[in-house]
Amino acid sequence: MKYIYELHRTMLDKDLILIYEGEITQDITKSVLSMAERNMDSYGEQSKIKRKVFNVMVECLQNISKYAVPMEETSDKKNSAVFMIGKEDNSYFITSGNPILSKNVKDIAGRLDRINDLDKDGLKNLYKDIIKNGKISAKGGAGLGFIDMARKSGEKLRFDFEPINDEFTFFSLKTTIPRKLK
């Protein structure tokens, strides 16, 4: 049972305040949001920061519930994803990881690189262009989630891909929200 203690130590060492592993649905999204909200309320986080964390969490969780690939084919697990929030002295970080189809890696990496190359005004223009000319996808997304995460955080989005096998890749994404806003 030592792993329980080790997990607990890891959470403390890495400043993690919430970890969720499993399937992400709308109901779970709502529960995770309310847990994180309560947590931030408990140490009196300013509402401005709370709203930004909340924003990024929603886009992150809904991205996974809409786009993650079911894991049945890759292992005996269900639609398994991991979601974490951590709090450091100067920032919050929101991290997620989920399997995607390997053939989509290039497209996702390209979109994230493009977003990371833009400054504040560039992001605003891209947002306005997509909201005006884009269409809601079959999965119900507007194609604006990553852009919104970059805008609300004011920081670059960090991401990584770990191959699972030829067909599937594990996609990790980290957004940092400064606790002291510029």
Next chain:
Amino acid sequence: MKILNLAGTEDTPKVILDKENELFEISGRSLPEDSAEFFAPILNWIEEYADDKNDETRFLFKLEYFNTASSKLILDVLSKLEEIEGVTVVWYYHEDDEDMQEAGEEFEELVELEFEFETY
């Protein structure tokens, strides 16, 4: 004309569209699983209202939070209102919520509608 009245939930906004009493309001949080489905009756209501509108329409948005899929649908609502004469959009935001203020300003830039900004 029939009234559209939806109670808010933790992931959908409160909606009141009432022509007789001149109440047009969307408020609260909007992060439904399927935004298009949630907003469909609102868009239909506005289309019907356009055929038999009041002389003036003050349409209130008092949103605390909305996800990106909802923002696309809010733009669709505004685009429908754009075609109706005498509409003013009243965009409420919490006084320390610059992101919500900015969101309103961006919508204002995207449509040809008169916007008023109010804080709470």
